[in-house]
Amino acid sequence: MDVTRSHSLSVGLVGLPNSGKSTLFNALTKNFVPAENYPFCTLDKNIGVVEIQDDRLKRLANFYNSEKIVYGGIKFVDIAGLVQGASKGEGLGNKFLSHIREVDVILYVLRAFKNENISHIYNRINPFEDFEIVQSELIFKDLEVVERFCDESKERDKFKNIIQNLNKGIPIIEMDLTQEELNLIAPLSLLTQKKRMFVLNKREGEEIERIVNFDKEDFVLEMDVKLIGELDEMKEEERKKYLGMIYPRLTWVRDLIDMSCKRLGLITFYTGNSKECNAWSIVKGSNVKEAAGVIHSDFRDNFITADVINVEQLMEVGGWIKAKEQGLVKNCNKEYIVQDGDYIVVLANA
Numbered sequence: 001m002d003v004t005r006s007h008s009l010s011v012g013l014v015g016l017p018n019s020g021k022s023t024l025f026n027a028l029t030k031n032f033v034p035a036e037n038y039p040f041c042t043l044d045k046n047i048g049v050v051e052i053q054d055d056r057l058k059r060l061a062n063f064y065n066s067e068k069i070v071y072g073g074i075k076f077v078d079i080a081g082l083v084q085g086a087s088k089g090e091g092l093g094n095k096f097l098s099h100i101r102e103v104d105v106i107l108y109v110l111r112a113f114k115n116e117n118i119s120h121i122y123n124r125i126n127p128f129e130d131f132e133i134v135q136s137e138l139i140f141k142d143l144e145v146v147e148r149f150c151d152e153s154k155e156r157d158k159f160k161n162i163i164q165n166l167n168k169g170i171p172i173i174e175m176d177l178t179q180e181e182l183n184l185i186a187p188l189s190l191l192t193q194k195k196r197m198f199v200l201n202k203r204e205g206e207e208i209e210r211i212v213n214f215d216k217e218d219f220v221l222e223m224d225v226k227l228i229g230e231l232d233e234m235k236e237e238e239r240k241k242y243l244g245m246i247y248p249r250l251t252w253v254r255d256l257i258d259m260s261c262k263r264l265g266l267i268t269f270y271t272g273n274s275k276e277c278n279a280w281s282i283v284k285g286s287n288v289k290e291a292a293g294v295i296h297s298d299f300r301d302n303f304i305t306a307d308v309i310n311v312e313q314l315m316e317v318g319g320w321i322k323a324k325e326q327g328l329v330k331n332c333n334k335e336y337i338v339q340d341g342d343y344i345v346v347l348a349n350a
């Protein structure tokens with residue numbers, strides 16, 4: 001099993017060529033966000049893990065006087081640009097569609113900057129239309145997958161509504177599906193069922209039209225990707241000076257990571273002692289056995305119970321032994337739903 005997969009959920013950067021995906025990816029995963037602590041910082045040239053800053057973890061590590069501190073992370077995947085006809089194999093076609101299938105959330109990187117020297121494949125600047133072009137390709141691909149499944153399974157009737165809506169250009173995520181329909185499509189991991197977010201890549205200080213089309217979306221960030229990239233290339237001293245000048249605009253990277261956590265529905269739980277303190281990210285609603293599996297698959301497979309206390313409470317009372325003495329530690333079975341801020345000690349068969 002891919003060890004990083006188990007403890008970092010992933011965001012895929014998707015968009016037309018030259019929209020700024022790689023520039024954003026480099027800025028996220030290289031110098032700008034200090035990630036050298038993270039064990040799987042750069043996985044290969046298109047996948048990187050960005051750590052999630054965490055004040056509670058810092059305090060926990062202080063509390064234990066811990067030698068090592070390991071933050072939770074989000075995996076970002078830089079996917080090759082997609083063009084009209086991709087679902088039929090145009091451009092890199094099917095190859096990157098399979099990359100999109102593997103991510104948990106799609107981040108549409110949309111070009112809203114003007115620059116004569118950087119070609120736009122359709123020779124105009126219109127982020128919303130670009131989004132619709134890219135999304136249409138994903139819809140076409142989903143349609144193909146669903147059609148093929150219908151042919152094989154002879155269950156066409158049950159898919160009628162889904163096929164009709166896809167044909168109208170509606171992505172799965174916008175459809176109002178019954179539980180039965182959701183169960184039917186679950187094994188297909190359809191592209192347009194994934195949650196989505198948007199980066200509008202615009203020159204800082206430049207106004208852009210048609211942004212209004214994104215008003216109904218909750219997960220939109222406007223940022224100057226190039227500027228982040230330029231900062232990335234500066235020497236430390238120069239960057240500090242520059243950052244001082246244009247602060248607070250440059251919370252962009254942090255904002256994007258925050259937005260990703262929200263979109264992924266992540267909460268954080270903790271483990272730790274004087275050797276090492278860890279923050280782990282899991283999807284809200286996960287039970288403690290699933291959480292144990294994020295730490296180590298053996299913990300999940302041999303799970304017995306878990307001792308749980310809120311991490312702030314643990315520090316307040318002065319540590320594990322005192323917390324236990326005062327009856328503040330709950331012993332939980334596998335059904336327990338992990339809460340944000342839980343400090344967990346898993347009891348498993350060796």
Ligand SMILES: Nc1nc2c(ncn2[C@@H]2O[C@H](COP(=O)(O)OP(=O)(O)OP(=O)(O)O)[C@@H](O)[C@H]2O)c(=O)[nH]1
Pocket residue numbers: 015016017018019020021022023024079080081082113114115118201202203224225226227
């Ligand atoms: N002027 C300007 N140029 C930008 C901006 N963002 C990216 N670029 C430039 O546009 C070019 C393409 O950027 P990339 O990040 O490689 O684009 P991409 O989306 O990864 O493109 P593909 O991998 O081909 O799909 C590079 O020369 C960038 O420097 C921006 O905000 N303003």
Ligand SMILES: [Mg+2]
Pocket residue numbers: 021022023078079080081
């Ligand atoms: Mg690229």
